[in-house]
Amino acid sequence: MDSNTRILADRLANIVGPRHVKTGASELLVYENDGLPGYHKRPRLFVAPGNREEAIAVVQALAAANAPWVARGAGTGLSGGSLADGVVMIGMQRMRRILAIDPEARSATVEPGVVNVSLTKAATPFGLHYAPDPSSQAACTIGGNVAENAGGPHCLKYGVTLNHVLAATVVLPDGELLELRTPDADAVGFDLLGAFVGSEGCFGLAVDITVRLTPNPERICTMLADFTTVDGAADAVSTIIAAGIVPAALELVDAGTIAAVEASIYAAGYPTDAAACLLVEVDGPAAGLDDDVAEITRHCTAAGARSVKTATDAAARAKLWQGRKKAFGAMGRVAPTLAVQDAVVPRTRLAPVLREVARIAEKHGIRVCNVFHAGDGNLHPNIPYNGHDSAEAARVHAACDEIMAACIAEGGSITGEHGVGLDKLPYMEDLFTPDSLDAMCRLRDAWDPARRANPGKVVPVHRCREWMATPAARS
Template sequence: MPERTMEAPHGGTGNDAPGAATPPVAVGPELARAFRDVLPADLVITDEVGRRSYECDGLTGFRQIPALVVLPRDADEVAACVRVCARHGVPFVARGAGTGLSGGAMPVADGVVISLQKLRRILEIDVENRRAVLEPGVYNLEISKAAAPYGLYYAPDPSSQQVCTIGGNVAENSGGAHCLKYGFTTNHVLEMEVVLADGSVVTLGGPTGEQAGPDLRGLFIGSEGTLGICTKVTVRLLQTPETVRTVLADFPSIEAAGDTVGDIVDAAIIPAAVEMMDSLSMEASEAATGAGLTVDAPAALIIELDGPADEVEAEFSHLTAICERHGATRMHVPAEAEERQKVWKGRKAAFAAVGRISPDYIVQDGVVPRTRLAEVLTRIAEMGRDAGLRVANVFHAGDGNLHPLVLYSEAAGEHDAAEKLSTDIAELCVELGGSLSGEHGIGTDKACSMPRMFSSDDLAVMHRVRHAFDPDDRCNPGKVFPTPRLCGERPGPYRPHPLEEAGVIERL
């Protein structure tokens, strides 16, 4: 497979307006045969039941059955599949574990899903240089497990780290509980092998994360699959901290917990993690895990310090004093690593556990300045009451990355109200000086909200950058940028036409 180091992209097609896309091409037996020329027949899925398994990611309200699904086994086969799509003028969507929460891996009509689930090898653990070389299907947690015997670990730790893949983390620039101190995926990826829309293979970054010219490595990370497909990743490994101290602190109000976070950072203490949970999320998580959360507490913070023992002990005393000053009603300090892991299990299980208290829910993702945490949480509670819906909050408080969970019942006809509330919360974050997404991406879910954060000129420039990599909009089209299809005819739960309800027409 020929490979080259990519220079800054240039050129374009003149098709630079946001939302412009090449019309889809009908997919038929000829395309299936073309894929079977480069893959074994059993790795080309054409039956409806098999294809339906890939119709959505973790945002299940948005669905589209793909025309075909292919399962390449290595980077050469990924490139070959992309070249087939290019020759036939067919769009494609790269998919990892499907754990995304913004509809970013949702297929497109008459398009192909290129699944990376078979590219799961850890190619190298370079202990001397503290690096790991990975295929995109490696689960996030597997990296730290492989590095642990050498006293190393991989810092970014999304709550879904047991099941989310490094390729998906690259696509969304995932963070996690420890991103306050250690940063996001972009701070830990050094180099990537990438297949572009025409099937060519390029290298972005380098062994140290640097390359001459523009930072194309940084540009690709967080691009949500719209610039190409990552087939190999070199990540930075860190030394396991000497000491870790954790406290689970309950507070009499969400506002008190939010103010505590600001004071901790103002005191020049940079915890490894500061997570907040409200009573609803703790109720669900405690029922699922028995982690020792106080379900009747209005809010709790999980705060963790790590580093040299003397430094951690000094900062921990200061930190607990700040919690006491803000009226902490209980402070539980796990004595053993196993007990600390139990607390973290309670936090990381929260998203899934909410299913115990609500038949349906939407996980939103936005960012506000830390100084406005109390204000935004108060506003979210008011918006929920006005909509007649409950909102559970569990999030990365240290960097203001909110994850409100809007609870609703599809059977009770509450989906539209829940979707509107979820969108309104994301746009509220922008209003308060934050952003639409911290780590889950824009995807399908928030594409129509992009003009709330960016001007038309901003979006036009972004689209021109995208076209430099993918002139024909073959890579994950219809995502991130607002388009008439998304904003006027958003995919999602089927809603019958009034004439259908009147019995004048019927659905085929």
């Protein structure tokens, strides 16, 4: 460790206590990865503030030392957003207090390290829950969710993280403290909170976050429709949405995923001879819900479903969901490494894009298991492979490039909920013009003129003109 890092570590230890600063190689090993396979980036040092004051003081100390940093929640991110390559890592896992729940206002204020599902558990006695539900919700944090503008199956009806964040206290990379809130309809001013949510840790560090809590539905009904063709399942998705029904969730699992799930301890009773299954959930007031179920059943049958199973009691519903929620774990049986991909296409282009993904997989001799938010057109082509086999890893990489290109060609996006991070950086130039990328750089520069927060993520640095043109900024 160089002397500057030693001095910085001592300064941070004065703020958070020596136990919460890690500098040794073995101590830092655990922080070299997040949920994105294939990357190992060692932080310069690790610091874990225990409360809001410490977090602010840490960012201010890093500003004084002009030391770049990356914040990390639970490390479940799938785009490499929290990887810290030689820079300071701020771990938020100690800041996991729920500061307030206001059942009247249906809101909660939390520290950023609060685990997503913990908030829902705490809200349950009030008949409320936190709606955004990424598959990693048992581990991921609200702070990480805000950074990535995380989604989840139920975001189809309830909206993504952006739609649920009401306010945040943010310390800017220069140490200034800001209270951001959803813009008042009567006032005039920029939607800074809207810009902050999803900024992938590049705009500042949230030290507390206020989110909306959603009333628990009176009744929930989960359906499983099985199809002999993927096209049939994709068609059913479009007709259900076009009919004006807004299911709480509308997920597609394909044959590869079903095989992995049904062979695992998470077996959910999905028919193993199906080409694809749709998991459809409707929720809300009891009145009219059965009619929605009947209509969805009709649409599925018309699109070629062999059967539509309906579950209303909690145990049967949980079993149907288990296969979807634990699909990633089940794929662990197939191969040691899993690339969880993320892209979006217009809903009406699902069927051709899925055919193209299958063609790309075959061409590269890899296996793709699709399990995704079909209602949003948000694909997750998951690729189980052996990361230690460099030839296979290269084929996976080539296939991912082609899958992204196919989604862009259909007018889609390279990420619907996982973020750009490191993984999607190369595709940003395929999706946005140089002028648009430069505008994003300018927005980041306004928040963080010194480019200290999560350097090198989201927008390729060479696309930032002012940055390139200002020699002083490079030092």
